[in-house]
Amino acid sequence: MRVLIIEDDAIIGTDLEIASSDMGFSDIAFAMDEAEAIAMGKIAPPDLIISDIRLGSSGSGVRAVNEILRAAGAAVVFVTGLMDADEMDQSGGVVALGKPWNATRLQMAISQTVKQPAGVTVAWWR
Structure with a gap:
């Protein structure tokens, strides 16, 4: 399974990469901004996207995910500071x-998300 991590914080992104590897994923790409994520997603469409929602001045994780999903479906996990840690x-x-x-x-x-991958677009509901 190909994994694309989209996170503007290098430390958090590296932690997500390590955690994904520890779960057995071996084909992992890491993008730090919207444009890089879209380019990576077009070159090698992911099966799983783990993305931050807000990428600071580097764009939007939601826009990047939606652009990638236009080419191919994928499971999507947003990891975000917009929710409490226990949510x-x-x-x-x-x-x-x-x-x-x-x-x-x-x-x-x-x-949870691998059981029911996202369609062709996602919307942030908060």
């Missing part, structure tokens, strides 16, 4: 996980 929400094949996250909660979120 997890699922809607339309997308799981949102509050920061700070931990590996157990990330694995639960991935398991």
